[in-house]
């Protein structure tokens with residue numbers, strides 16, 4: 001239906017949770033498309049919602065001027081709408097419908113020849129479905145969680161880690177003054193990347209991640225041993241998806257319309273109560289929440305986002321459909337979307353990063 005070499009207009013959308021660097025990708029997509037290939041670009045508003053409901057606007061160089069350093073996404077996003085399983089309320093009941101043909105009709109109406117889908121595992125799974133229906137698509141790996149396979153790193157991760165590290169630095173000074181245990185709960189869904197990296201960068205004493213179920217007795221012992229050595233405070237960084245050995249995930253809420261309705265959160269408070277009891281030390285919890293998804297991207301994320309955005313247009317123009325642009329240091333390469341979304345990328349429990357953390361005395365509660 002769509003022919004390579006006949007691409008004149010590109011649609012771009014941002015899907016899933018927002019993250020720093022989205023605007024830098026959009027800017028690079030628009031500038032590369034216009035400057036290098038003389039294409040037109042259409043921005044699809046609020047992710048797949050805009051594709052289903054035909055909410056779009058043209059993007060020019062002036063639309064993307066001054067956005068490189070701005071967090072969020074000028075296009076808007078959603079982590080609920082899935083065109084293949086679109087939530088519709090009928091007679092007060094929630095049902096799901098396949099609206100993918102409507103999306104294709106909207107693309108045709110707008111003269112959109114190919115799509116750049118900037119998203120995480122969820123949005124790129126949808127991108128893969130569109131590819132299977134013959135739509136020319138290229139994905140860009142976004143997420144603060146860094147849980148996408150096939151790429152060394154997703155953009156947004158470095159910014160989230162930087163924000164979490166700053167939070168740890170601040171918690172350190174107050175923890176030390178009050179001789180307290182300070183727990184920082186960070187995001188990441190079922191992967192511990194943000195906790196591991198920020199914990200290492202911030203000099204945490206304990207890091208608890210989903211990949212290593214923890215024994216609270218061991219965490220307690222570690223904190224008590226520190227106190228005996230005169231270190232009368234401790235910093236614990238915990239991923240929202242971490243759980244005790246034999247324990248359950250702590251769920252904050254369920255989002256009914258979502259393909260994966262689970263929103264994690266609250267494990268920090270559960271652990272705090274238990275640690276206070278077993279150590280006798282005053283314990284406080286900070287849930288970093290959406291602060292770690294907001295604000296300006298780091299220089300590293302701005303560069304990565306620019307490289308991804310530009311490479312996505314190159315991939316489209318060389319007919320590399322059904323691919324995601326991936327960082328395979330030092331290159332950016334197109335890889336099959338299947339590889340990216342097949343299995344979530346989790347922390348390697350025997351990997352060098354965890355080993356280094358253990359060598360410098362960080363406990364994982366194992």
Ligand SMILES: Nc1ncnc2c1ncn2[C@@H]1O[C@H](COP(=O)(O)OP(=O)(O)O)[C@@H](O)[C@H]1O
Pocket residue numbers: 015016017078079080081082119120121122123124125126142143257258259260
């Ligand atoms: N495995 C999946 N297959 C298809 N769609 C999914 C899948 N997981 C999530 N989705 C849908 O993809 C969208 C974005 O997913 P989400 O995980 O929230 O964001 P991200 O794209 O950042 O991973 C949501 O509409 C969600 O319902």
Ligand SMILES: O=P(O)(O)OC[C@H]1O[C@](O)(COP(=O)(O)O)[C@@H](O)[C@@H]1O
Pocket residue numbers: 016017018079120121122142143144145187188189240263264293
């Ligand atoms: O914004 P919401 O709906 O509360 O979602 C929170 C979730 O989104 C994230 O911030 C980012 O995840 P995605 O990149 O998959 O959207 C997770 O770390 C967190 O669990």
Ligand SMILES: [Mg+2]
Pocket residue numbers: 016120121122143
């Ligand atoms: Mg995701």
